[in-house]
Amino acid sequence: MTDTARRPRPTRRSWAEPFRIKMVEKVPVTTREQREKAIREAGYNTFLLRSEDVYIDLLTDSGTSAMSDWQWAGMMLGDEAYAGSRNFYHLEEKVQQYYGYRYVVPTHQGRGAEHLISRILIKPGDVIPGNMYFTTTRLHQELAGGRFVDVIIPDAHEPQNEHPFKGNVDLAKLKSVIEEHGAKRIPYVSIAGTVNMAGGQPFSLENLRAVRELTNKHGIRIILDATRVVENAYFIQQREPGYEHRPVAAIVKEICSLTDGCTMSAKKDSLVNIGGFLALNEQDVYEEARNLVVVFEGLHTYGGMAGRDMEAVARGIEESMDDDHIRARVGQVYYLGNLLRDWGVPIVLPVGGHGVFLDAKAMLPHVEQEHYPAQALAAAIYVDSGVRSMERGTVSAGRKKETGEEYRPKLELVRLTIPRRVYTQAHMDVVAESVYFVHQERERIRGLKMVYEPRYLRFFQARFEPL
Ligand code: PLI
Numbered sequence: 001m002t003d004t005a006r007r008p009r010p011t012r013r014s015w016a017e018p019f020r021i022k023m024v025e026k027v028p029v030t031t032r033e034q035r036e037k038a039i040r041e042a043g044y045n046t047f048l049l050r051s052e053d054v055y056i057d058l059l060t061d062s063g064t065s066a067m068s069d070w071q072w073a074g075m076m077l078g079d080e081a082y083a084g085s086r087n088f089y090h091l092e093e094k095v096q097q098y099y100g101y102r103y104v105v106p107t108h109q110g111r112g113a114e115h116l117i118s119r120i121l122i123k124p125g126d127v128i129p130g131n132m133y134f135t136t137t138r139l140h141q142e143l144a145g146g147r148f149v150d151v152i153i154p155d156a157h158e159p160q161n162e163h164p165f166k167g168n169v170d171l172a173k174l175k176s177v178i179e180e181h182g183a184k185r186i187p188y189v190s191i192a193g194t195v196n197m198a199g200g201q202p203f204s205l206e207n208l209r210a211v212r213e214l215t216n217k218h219g220i221r222i223i224l225d226a227t228r229v230v231e232n233a234y235f236i237q238q239r240e241p242g243y244e245h246r247p248v249a250a251i252v253k254e255i256c257s258l259t260d261g262c263t264m265s266a267k268k269d270s271l272v273n274i275g276g277f278l279a280l281n282e283q284d285v286y287e288e289a290r291n292l293v294v295v296f297e298g299l300h301t302y303g304g305m306a307g308r309d310m311e312a313v314a315r316g317i318e319e320s321m322d323d324d325h326i327r328a329r330v331g332q333v334y335y336l337g338n339l340l341r342d343w344g345v346p347i348v349l350p351v352g353g354h355g356v357f358l359d360a361k362a363m364l365p366h367v368e369q370e371h372y373p374a375q376a377l378a379a380a381i382y383v384d385s386g387v388r389s390m391e392r393g394t395v396s397a398g399r400k401k402e403t404g405e406e407y408r409p410k411l412e413l414v415r416l417t418i419p420r421r422v423y424t425q426a427h428m429d430v431v432a433e434s435v436y437f438v439h440q441e442r443e444r445i446r447g448l449k450m451v452y453e454p455r456y457l458r459f460f461q462a463r464f465e466p467l
Pocket of ligand 1: 059060061062109110111112134136137192196225227228264265266267276
């Protein structure tokens, strides 16, 4: 649209972000030729691009948020004592206040917490049911000798299915997993807020309550992946009858009260660049975590974070629970998602909490799944506009632990992940237009072959060549 283009007169009132910008960072502008060279050198993997070659970075919402002036002010109050930092006690207080768990063990980020809880609770041969896998979570469960079993409702695997709570657990499936393996082989059920690999889809409180009732009967714990639980709570407020007038913070507390502990990557909901924690209610599990954190992360009052980082997390937790903040955060994701949906680009519906997920299978039916259509699509979008996205399909799913075969997930997606408080509506317009034009020319996109495959979490470092 040019400066002189006319817009139709308004028929509604808009909302705007509950903040204003007081510092900016220049973003690199590149030519198509430069981008073609950059993606070739990166082995057609957007993780291997240099950020200097990226215009709008929608690789992830993890650790990419803009901190507030209040968080930055907190950074200056870092107490860098090796032991007993006051920032740890502030963090502990905020986790107890907002999430409601009794005990807090800080970790450098989410996977540090996943490592600890997997090591403590999982014995070789155990089975961990969950509402769809997440890459690092499943890997730590497997490294501890366990096996992940997916018990999410089947609707979650269908991109066009508009079920409002696609993150729900299929209770019949969970029941049959318990019957088949016995409660003794199930150390916990793993429940994630706004399920990442399903497209950022929430569970309902009604469903979580039913899971709690069933697990209580069998004496099985629930461990929550609280990484994006505030976004999940926002969807409950918007969609679940009876919650429309509850503050998001109250809904988060209610969710957590139905679980026995959580792992947390503070790099998402909590608006920081680094940090995480494990929170628990059981004293003996906590004691073991406090023992192990010293081995793998750092002393139990810093767990791999600087004092200043813990202060930023403590303050970020409080900011993340604000209803105006979360409405604007998810609202921006919806702005992008609605544009793409209206322009006929196939995306996962409903639009998720942290990103818009393109359905690469629907977009590139001419590319076989074994030739990684989502990986190829992410590379094509980058070349078109310098917008960096991420594959969430076959490459991310990896190989089966038992047979070494590649998983063939039903969902073959490209994630346009929106960092919190970072980009403007104009950035979203540029992204949507790029995806639209790539969609128009989709028949030109060819598949890829993998020429280098790392052993763990291969999507981060794998390299490809065009077919
Ligand atoms: O990246 P970490 O280690 O702080 O957190 C791991 C992690 C755990 N659970 C979930 C649901 C995640 O999304 C997650 C990390 N996600 C990343 C890095 C992402 O780009 O989605």
